[in-house]
Amino acid sequence: MLKGKIFKKYSSILQVFLLIIALLLLILNPKINMQSFLDGIILWAKFVMPALFPILFLTSILNFSGLTIKIGKIFSPITTKLFNCSGVAGYIYLMSILSGYPVGAKITSELYEKNIISFAEASRITSFTSTSGPLFIIGTVGVGMFGSFKAGAIILISHILGAAINGILFRNLYTKNCYNQAKSLNSTKQDNILENSMLSTIKAVLIIGGYIALAYMIISLFEHNNFFYLIDSYLCDIFQFESGTISSILQGFIEITKGCHSLGLSHLSIQLKTIIACGIITLGGASIFLQAYTYLAKFRIKLKIYFLQKILHTAISITICSILVFIF
Numbered sequence: 001m002l003k004g005k006i007f008k009k010y011s012s013i014l015q016v017f018l019l020i021i022a023l024l025l026l027i028l029n030p031k032i033n034m035q036s037f038l039d040g041i042i043l044w045a046k047f048v049m050p051a052l053f054p055i056l057f058l059t060s061i062l063n064f065s066g067l068t069i070k071i072g073k074i075f076s077p078i079t080t081k082l083f084n085c086s087g088v089a090g091y092i093y094l095m096s097i098l099s100g101y102p103v104g105a106k107i108t109s110e111l112y113e114k115n116i117i118s119f120a121e122a123s124r125i126t127s128f129t130s131t132s133g134p135l136f137i138i139g140t141v142g143v144g145m146f147g148s149f150k151a152g153a154i155i156l157i158s159h160i161l162g163a164a165i166n167g168i169l170f171r172n173l174y175t176k177n178c179y180n181q182a183k184s185l186n187s188t189k190q191d192n193i194l195e196n197s198m199l200s201t202i203k204a205v206l207i208i209g210g211y212i213a214l215a216y217m218i219i220s221l222f223e224h225n226n227f228f229y230l231i232d233s234y235l236c237d238i239f240q241f242e243s244g245t246i247s248s249i250l251q252g253f254i255e256i257t258k259g260c261h262s263l264g265l266s267h268l269s270i271q272l273k274t275i276i277a278c279g280i281i282t283l284g285g286a287s288i289f290l291q292a293y294t295y296l297a298k299f300r301i302k303l304k305i306y307f308l309q310k311i312l313h314t315a316i317s318i319t320i321c322s323i324l325v326f327i328f
């Protein structure tokens with residue numbers, strides 16, 4: 001008990017210390033920070049928002065109208081046996097792998113708020129619906145950054161299969177709490193489905209844009225102060241890695257697009273790039289975690305459970321990816 005209090009005390013002190021350092025860096029480098037934040041906003045406006053907005057809007061309409069329950073009946077025989085979840089879990093999984101981050105988290109939280117799924121089921125669903133989409137993995141990373149459709153396809157297959165296996169591993173999470181049966185939606189929320197869907201979508205894309213821009217600014221700060229360079233030089237010398245490898249991974253821990261782009265510019269073999277990129281994309285990085293947790297916090301998912309889900313999903317996906325890279 002005493003150790004726990006001491007840990008919390010020093011943890012709070014560390015958080016304050018880090019925030020003060022961050023504020024000082026922001027004040028001392030205003031021009032760089034403004035430009036990097038703007039770069040993040042431009043990336044979001046040009047590539048993320050046009051791709052995500054229509055999908056988020058349509059899924060919101062389905063959620064507010066209650067059609068997800070009818071769609072869920074199609075998946076029910078599969079999801080019940082594999083994931084110990086109701087049919088709507090299959091719908092969330094499908095939309096997550098088609099649309100990418102953070103659609104799975106958003107739909108899960110909305111269905112929980114409507115009492116269509118319980119806390120127990122929502123916690124199980126997050127284990128296999130926190131995924132990126134084919135447009136980003138194959139189009140942006142595979143073809144755009146690595147110049148290889150095959151690399152993108154291998155990452156996507158590993159990522160999706162890893163999510164499904166992860167869902168099976170967590171099928172008994174909170175099994176004492178049975179998942180809720182589908183319930184009728186609140187009639188007041190059905191009065192203006194279009195308005196509610198539009199407001200929900202606008203809020204979602206703004207949250208995503210804010211986190212992306214913030215992540216770009218943090219990465220720029222670290223780059224300007226040679227943080228990535230120093231760690232990369234030190235660790236690459238010790239482990240005999242190709243220069244830039246550690247830097248790419250560290251950037252990916254903050255924002256996956258930036259990390260994968262840096263990885264694409266490195267001189268690593270395409271096989272190794274594919275495996276590392278699979279790990280970066282599956283883990284998601286701080287930006288994706290914050291985007292997802294904005295929604296997942298609504299049903300108070302335990303952080304240690306969510307972290308464990310992401311880490312296991314990453315480990316499984318990397319293993320599958322390594323096998324596929326070796327075979328193909």
